[in-house]
Amino acid sequence: MVMWKKWLWISIIVLIGLFLVPYSLPLIFAFITAVMLEGLVQWQMTKLRFNRLQSVIIVFMSYVLLISVIGYYLISIIAQQTVALSGKTPNFMKGFYVSVIRPLIRKWEFYSKNLPKDVIVSIEKTLENSINSLDTFLHGVIQNTVNLLTAIPGFLIEFLIYLIALFLISLELPRLKAKVEIHLKEQTKRRVYLVANQLYRAGIGFIKAQIILSLLTFFMAFIGLSILRVPYTALLALLIVIVDILPILGTGSVLVPWAVIAILQNNQFLGIGLIVLFLVITVVRRIIEPKVYSTSLGISPLAALISLYIGFKLLGVVGVILGPALVIVFDTLKRANIIKMKFKI
Structure with missing residues (x-):
């Protein structure tokens, strides 16, 4: 009964803690x-x-x-x-x-004369939907900007x-x-210190890895935009890095639409250059990411690669962060003997 009450209180404290985390x-x-x-x-x-x-x-x-x-x-x-x-x-x-x-x-006015009426109506509806989508997007951008300022x-x-x-x-x-240690047994204390120490090192390593990858992306974007003679290279390179850090989005969210607009404006040099820059940044990051994470987080390159790949496949960009994090937590709990894997087949 005493053990049951203890775990009940622990569960209540954990639930209250999880509820208070966002605040x-x-x-x-x-x-x-x-x-x-x-x-x-x-x-x-x-x-x-x-x-x-x-x-x-x-x-x-x-x-x-x-x-x-x-x-x-x-x-x-x-x-x-x-x-x-x-x-x-x-x-x-x-x-x-x-x-x-x-x-x-002008092209629409020229070609629409020879098109069937049903085709014209369908194209006009598509254009209307596209314009409405663009209008909704612009309103969203304005609203998000206002929300950011407020x-x-x-x-x-x-x-x-x-x-x-x-x-x-x-x-x-x-x-x-000292107050926390009062409530811990000696064995529990050692395990907590081991887990906390490993997670602390992993947290520092993760921040270090993100800084390295962000600096790499910034310098590649800055050099690429400078070669393409794009003005405001520092601001745009920083924007690319910020978008790349955000969940779901990536460098392609900036470079690909920009490249399409440049090609539509008959600026093939800029458009193709932006696509090449996007491919270079993506390929270089995919090659370097496992090595950076393995060195900074203390896990093997193979484990880093597998966790990055599976995390990306399951959860997208968010999985790139959660994948290695779960590997680190699992490895830490195993070292602390909290998770025991002593079995033979």
Whole structure:
């Protein structure tokens, strides 16, 4: 009966925790960041003989300064190139109408004279549906932009909460650790430390892998767009990287439609160049991804390749992240002897 009650309470706590996760993301990210920065705090306390408060303040201020500098330069580059790009948007739309839309209208007027009425009605319905789809898409883009702008104040508040929580958690981390250890048996404690240590290393490795792949994509896109003499290369390369990171989307979401528009505008050099760039980025990433993940996450290249492939086939781009993550969690639990695989056939 006692065991039954214990597992009941554990289940209730887990369910409450899962329910609160969406509302506690700033605190969760603050805790993860504090754990990641703990090594620097401990190093200063050991090597430089600082007390914990001094070490936490120095590491915290250095971290805030780093993300502030990176954020400032990113926002400056994006703002400058966005303003310059928006100034040329009307000319681009006018040129697109003159070089693509108007010739299509003339061809339609010429060929429609000799087509049966049923065919004309069918084509007109298709065009109407396409226009409606485009209108819906543009309205969605505008609405998402408005939602993004209105979400900025809320994001700033959550970011402030994240920073405050990061400082306080960093300061209280040893006490939090001690409070958790009180409720753990010695064997459970060793297993928890092993799992936490492995997952911590895997988390750092995953972030490292994503940074390497994002930098690789950025430089390939930047060099490719520079060769194609495309203006605003830094902004567009950054946009490609951001879209590539997002679930479901990929580099093709930017490069392929852009290539189609360029070809319709009779700019075959740019259109074919963008398609080649898309193929190069895709092939290079597919070749390098297993090696990067295996090196950064501590799993074999074969396991990384299989997890990436199966994850992609089952869940698409999201599976590329979840596949290796599940392999790491399984391997970690097996090492901690939580999952036992001792059998023979």
